[in-house]
Amino acid sequence: MQLLANGAGLVAPSQRSIPEFRLHQPTTLAEAVEIAASESGNAVFHAGGTDLIVQLREGLIPDAVIALSRIDELRTVARIDDVLQIGAGLTHDAGSAHPLVRRSVPGLAAGWSQIATVRIRFTATVGGNLLARRARYEMSILLQSLDARLRFHRQGAQSTATVPEIWARSEASRGLLAAIEIPDVSAVKFDYDRSMRPVLTVALTLRHNGRYSTGHAVIGSEYRVPQSVEFGVDHHYGGRLGLRALAQQAAARFPDDIGDPVTSARYRRRVAAVLLERQLARLLEGKPQ
């Protein structure tokens, strides 16, 4: 009855009509943040809108929608003090093709260019992909591996959060996601393997530190929150057999949470070990995929 009273009639058991809402179309980040503060709690942001539409069909009833498409600040890319800053409002198509992204972290550009479908890539944004918190959406996997920080703007304040913190929802509303920041890009090598999707995909970041690298592997799948392990890589790793051992040791540390009714954790660890070995070879030895 409440749904009907609010104009969101039930069209089908899993499909609701789009409810009415107040629309705001700010042109600056500051204006958007001010509007969000004034709209006491039940406002949502609209970037590409591809996931918001699904949420509305699933029953979300916001009082207000704050459309972000007119805010150019959300679509910039910059590299400042070895931090790559990617505007949260960039579409997958524009972001993955951006020259600065390609130069700074070519593996990210390559992986990012493969997700979703061609049609959706022209509309959906990296920020929307992250904040939708849907396991099958892939940007969480890539960016968690890169130790990305998500920068939020609220009225009078900014804050950052990590990708796992977004999944844990460990804070109340953080405000407007403005940018994704990837630190230490000059020390980073990155690879994303989605050849076994939907069973799993693997993102691997190596951060160089002299003779050693720190590896950060994140695996994701259709139904499970991304999980990560970190490990050290001695650059005198002993050839392909050394890489294999390293990959197997890393994969063995993924928790049982990576399993689901479709695919067991044991199988996922096995596949992850195979993919990680290939990724390590690509990143350390320059082997083609």
Added chain:
Amino acid sequence: MKEPNEVSLRVNGTDHHLGVPANTLLLDVLRDRLRHRGVKASCQRGVCGACTVLVDGTPTASCSTFAFQVDGRSVECVDGAADDPVLAAAQQGFRECAGFQCGFCTGGMLMLTTALLRQAPDPGRELIAQWISSNICRCTGYEMILESVARAAEILRESQVGEP
């Protein structure tokens, strides 16, 4: 009802100025207000692509696009632009290669094809498959659709041979 928003858009070359509630979808504007019934309503959540139109040349699910998003922009849908050579080539390609059965997804497939051929006039099979996999067809198994797109590219090339 909330106050209507003013939206100005060009559809298949014709300008329209409409007052619509903020929650109005582009699909509903095209079908119900402007009678472009070639645009089909299907999944209503941007998955299947049967409702695909071109917004400023970019393939877009009209069921997941609000009217306010296309204010000031150009929209092309399948039942217009009879003189557009790329859409015409796409339509002929689909006709020659039987790239449809029930036809419900075909409008969306044609608009995807049009956008692809404008961007890549000589696409290989892999690129065609990448683009066509944006939309769902329950009938054909996709092979005839892929052939139709390849044929459309051929037709377009043939039509351009001999141009000064």
